[in-house]
Amino acid sequence: MESAFEIIAEPNRRAILSLLVSSEQSVGEIERQLRMAQPTVSKHLRVLRDAGFVESTVDAQRRLYRLKPEKLQEVDDWLAQFRRFWSAHVDALE
Amino acid sequence: MESAFEIIAEPNRRAILSLLVSSEQSVGEIERQLRMAQPTVSKHLRVLRDAGFVESTVDAQRRLYRLKPEKLQEVDDWLAQFRRFWSAHVDALE
């Protein structure tokens, strides 16, 4: 599970990342909003943190997780090579 | 392997997609350029075709595969929600 692509292949992880767009969240908040079991949330957050997609800070017993955009940008960069295709496709339709 | 994200999680498949950016290619051409075993190429192409990432036409015994951008655009669309983050990050650095 080295690559950024493998990380975001998992639907629950994508859901977590989307949640974190609005603001940082604690594990419990993620758990409730996504209705996932707590260990599942923690495990996915671990994966996301190790891969550099999120970072966390301590707030008493809570850990607050927030987005780190670099890795997503990596995905975005890979997609760049294909961008001309969808403009080309639109052109073809016209 | 339903989602577009799972499809592009596989490195060989990403390599194939990148190859097809330049022009359509036959199975054999892909095989040689990426140094993959022929059945491996065929299997990945099957997955890519079923998922809507590529399409093929027949040229005698050859099958020519070419890119279909829609699914990649799907990924791009999902990434959109994060875009404001990397501009924000740049701003923060300044």
Add this chain to the structure above:
DNA sequence: CACGCATATGCCACAAGGAGTATATAAGCG
């Protein structure tokens, strides 16, 4: 310091995907 809440980790079982090898299908060509 005992208890409770929040989070992390360990272990197990299950499922799914990928590679390798062999084989099938299909088209062109002598």
Add this chain to the structure above:
DNA sequence: CGCTTATATACTCCTTGTGGCATATGCGTG
């Protein structure tokens, strides 16, 4: 028509990821 080239599929093995459950750790509070 038999042979060769090009591609697809079947089967098996192996690895890896994920979830569930139980348990550990850590901090705060009475």
